[in-house]
Amino acid sequence: xxxxxxxxxxxxxxxxxxxxxxxxxxxxxxxxxxxxxxxxxxxxxxxxxxxxxxxxxxxxxxxxxxxxxxxxxxxxxxxxxxxxxxxxxxxxxxxxxxxxxxxxxxxxxxxxxxxxxxxxxxxxxxxxxxxxxxxxxxxxxxxxxxxxxxxxxxxxxxxxxxxxxxxxxxxxxxxxxxxxxxxxxxxxxxxxxxxxxxxxxxxxxxxxxxxxxxxxxxxxxxxxxxxxxxxxxxxxxxxxxxxxxxxxxxxxxxxxxxxxxxxxxxxxxxxxxxxxxxxxxxxxxxxxxxxxxxxxxxxxxxxxxxxxxxxxxxxxxxxxxxxxxxxxxxxxxxxxxxxxxxxxxxxxxxxxxxxxxxxxxxxxxxxxxxxxxxxxxxxxxxxxxxxxxxxxxxxxxxxxxxxxxxxxxxxxxxxxxxxxxxxxxxxxxxxxxxxxxxxxxxxxxxxxxxxxxxxxxxxxxxxxxxxxxxxxxxxxxxxxxxxxxxxxxxxxxxxxxx
Numbered sequence: 177x178x179x180x181x182x183x184x185x186x187x188x189x190x191x192x193x194x195x196x197x198x199x200x201x202x203x204x205x206x207x208x209x210x211x212x213x214x215x216x217x218x219x220x221x222x223x224x225x226x227x228x229x230x231x232x233x234x235x236x237x238x239x240x241x242x243x244x245x246x247x248x249x250x251x252x253x254x255x256x257x258x259x260x261x262x263x264x265x266x267x268x269x270x271x272x273x274x275x276x277x278x279x280x281x282x283x284x285x286x287x288x289x290x291x292x293x294x295x296x297x298x299x300x301x302x303x304x305x306x307x308x309x310x311x312x313x314x315x316x317x318x319x320x321x322x323x324x325x326x327x328x329x330x331x332x333x334x335x336x337x338x339x340x341x342x343x344x345x346x347x348x349x350x351x352x353x354x355x356x357x358x359x360x361x362x363x364x365x366x367x368x369x370x371x372x373x374x375x376x377x378x379x380x381x382x383x384x385x386x387x388x389x390x391x392x393x394x395x396x397x398x399x400x401x402x403x404x405x406x407x408x409x410x411x412x413x414x415x416x417x418x419x420x421x422x423x424x425x426x427x428x429x430x431x432x433x434x435x436x437x438x439x440x441x442x443x444x445x446x447x448x449x450x451x452x453x454x455x456x457x458x459x460x461x462x463x464x465x466x467x468x469x470x471x472x473x474x475x476x477x478x479x480x481x482x483x484x485x486x487x488x489x490x491x492x493x494x495x496x497x498x499x500x501x502x503x504x505x506x507x508x509x510x511x512x513x514x515x516x517x518x519x520x521x522x523x524x525x526x527x528x529x530x531x532x533x534x535x536x537x538x539x540x541x542x543x544x545x546x547x548x549x550x551x552x553x554x555x556x557x558x559x560x561x562x563x564x565x566x567x568x569x570x571x572x573x574x575x576x577x578x579x580x581x582x583x584x585x586x587x588x589x590x591x592x593x594x595x596x597x598x599x600x601x602x603x604x605x606x607x608x609x610x611x612x613x614x615x616x617x618x619x620x621x622x623x624x625x626x627x628x629x630x631x632x633x634x635x636x637x638x639x640x641x642x643x644x645x646x647x648x649x650x651x652x653x654x655x656x657x658x659x660x661x662x663x664x665x666x667x668x669x670x671x672x673x674x
Contacts, residue, residue, distance in 0.1 A: 205294030207328055207357075210335025212300050216253045216344060220300045226253060227348045230261030231268075236455055239266060241479045245386035245444040247412070247437055248345070249473035250279065250338045255460045256391065260345060262456035262475035263387075267349040272385040274307050275346055276356040276375060278436035279338035279389035281327040286361035289371050290324040291315055297355055299340065301347040307354035310378065314356070317374035320367050327359030338389045338433065350385075363435025365421040366617070369659070372442025379447060388440035390433025392472030398461045404430055405457065405472040407531050407553070412452050412476060414595035417441040418613070418661050419533070419552045428554045430472075444478040445598065451481035491532075491594060491666060495674040497525055498590070502670055504558060505536050505565035505588045512566035513578050521562045528558040533593035535624060535665075536565040538578070540585050546572035551593065551613060551622055561590055589669035591624050596661040602653070605635055610662040612642045614653060621646030625665050 212218040217226060230253075248263040249256035281290075291311045297304045315321045327336055339357045346353065360367065375386065393404045408429045411420040417438045424434035431437060441452070455475040461467040493501070504521045511519040523529065534557060535549025546568035550560050565588065569578040578586070596613060599605060605612065608629045613622040621642055628638040639660070640650040652658050668674055 204296065205325075206296045206298055206303075207292065207294055209299050209340060210330065211337040211340055214252070215337050215341050216257075218300055223300050223344055224348060226257065227261075227344050230257045231265050231345075231348065233258065234261040234265035234456070236262055236265045237453065239453070239477060239479055241451075241481055242382050242448070243267075243270060243385065243477060243479045244447050244449045245388065245440045245478040247388045247390060247440065247474060247476035247478070248342060249391045249475070250341045250389045250433070251391055251460070251471060251473065253341070255463055255471065256473040258463070259456045259458050259473040259475050260342075263477070264345040264349050266455070266477055267346075267385075270350065271383075272350050272353055273383040274310060274354045274356060275350070275385045275387060276358065277339050277342055277387045277389060278358045278360065278371065278433075278439050279336075279342075280363065280433040280436060281336065281359050281361050282338065282432070283334055283336060284327050284331050284361070286324075286326045288324070288326075288361055289321045289367060290326040290328065290359045290361060291321060292328045292357045292359075293323040293325050294328070297339070297343060297357060299343045299347065301344055304343060304347070304353070304355045307356050310354075310356050313378055314374055317377060318370040320362065320370045321358075321374060327361060328357065342387055342389055346387075360435045360439070363438075364425065365418070365438065368417075368421060368435045368438035369442055372439040373446065375439070375443040376446035379443070386440050386443055386478075388433060388436040390431050390437050392459075392474060393430035394432070394471050395469040398459065398467035398470050401459055401461075401470045401472050405459070405474070409454055409457060409474060411595065412437065412441070412474075413454060415441065415445070415450075415452055415597055416595035418596045418598070418615075418659070422552045423554060426552075426554065428552075441478065445600075448480040449478045451479055453477045453479070490664070491592065493527055493592070493666065493668075497527055498668045498674045500524060500528065501558065501561045501590050502588055502668070504562045505590060506586075508562040508565040509538070509569040509578065509586065509588075510583055512570050513583060514580055518566065519562055521558045524556075524558040529556045531555060532557040532560060534560045534564060535591040535593070536561060536568050537589040537591070537669075538565070538568050539587045539589070540582060545569075545578065545582075545586060546575055548572055549591065549593075551596075553593075557592060587670050589667065591626070591665040591667045594664045596663045599660040599662050602635065602639065602660070605638070605662055607633065607635055607638055609664060611665055612638065613661045613663070614642045614646045614648070614658060615661070616646070616648060616652060616655065616658040619646045619648050621648075624667075626667055
């Protein structure tokens with residue numbers, strides 16, 4: 177049979193289209209599943225059944241407000257899948273067109289946030305397209321964010337799992353969506369802030385969900401892990417991402433995806449979120465029964481809650497506990513000055529064993545003689561007071577070290593700090609009630625709540641003086657690149673009613 181010219185032409189067109197499609201497919205960059213069969217089942221039916229089981233067992237609160245971000249763990253499903261199910265169960269009856277996953281790099285070191293430069297992520301449940309337009313707009317926001325396969329592509333080591341393990345949960349809940357996968361090689365506060373601010377600038381509606389991928393502490397005994405993890409959980413619940421970032425960087429607390437959590441909180445805050453609700457906490461010991469070396473997991477929802485008249489109970493201490501801290505401050509200074517030794521305080525009550533930031537102010541005949549503190553809650557309160565009291569006496573660079581002859585003339589004041597919260601409107605700042613920490617880049621300064629009262633400052637002067645304390649121009653508090661955090665303090669001193 178002889179083909180007519182028209183048929184030949186049509187056949188040629190079809191052949192050209194097929195060739196073009198094949199060429200496009202060959203040029204497409206696809207991130208294949210790297211941990212299927214290890215972290216989760218490789219069989220699609222088995223995987224769907226497992227994920228659906230986790231979702232069905234999750235008991236989560238009814239949150240009707242806009243959901244902006246989730247925090248979910250990324251370990252093997254037998255260990256952390258039950259906790260992750262609590263995050264993703266919230267997605268029932270919600271629709272999102274785009275999901276941004278922020279995750280840590282476990283196996284490859286690099287100094288930026290890598291937004292995947294490919295076209296597709298694949299799991300046994302199917303292909304997920306990358307939102308390349310959003311990715312391109314995101315990297316244009318900051319030099320610390322780049323289009324790159326670092327952390328995504330196989331590098332000769334074990335495949336990175338921190339993005340991948342989130343995907344089957346998303347595929348079984350919201351099904352159709354575009355993906356923006358981000359691996360953070362640098363988890364510093366500055367990198368987290370840059371990413372969080374950039375995301376907030378690009379997200380203009382409720383069609384985008386942010387997921388922070390993170391486990392908590394690793395390989396501690398059960399009770400020790402629970403203590404470490406609850407410090408992290410309390411900071412997230414208090415929305416104190418500043419101290420969270422600082423303590424994770426200092427390895428005082430632990431979360432392998434601490435940077436992603438901080439970035440997600442910064443973005444969510446700027447998008448209107450004001451509540452971080454813990455949905456579930458557990459560790460591997462709760463699953464395996466082996467409590468000798470466990471890994472912690474948490475599920476959080478970050479959302480915009482309706483205003484409420486309820487007021488969180490402030491941190492308080494009994495008169496006996498306050499007196500004990502003042503005694504620890506005095507004994508620590510006397511040991512440091514007379515014997516050049518550190519004082520080991522008693523364990524104290526449970527309240528004194530909480531990790532808290534604190535300052536000790538030393539005066540002599542009413543004049544300042546030294547003041548040093550820890551802004552971040554790095555140690556139990558009773559230990560912090562002992563350490564900073566000794567430092568205030570012998571290490572405050574503004575004064576010569578205290579000598580033994582002065583000890584009887586010194587008076588002590590302790591300021592126990594609350595969690596920090598970024599100032600969204602300077603009218604939130606109440607002189608005499610709030611202290612301030614101002615940070616821009618490497619510049620940072622803090623002033624306690626009692627400082628503006630003693631100096632007679634108004635709010636504007638307080639802001640200007642905090643900027644100067646940070647080594648910044650007085651007007652720096654007005655700059656978008658400057659973060660201002662407020663906190664309150666429980667202040668008590670010798671010679672005054674406790």
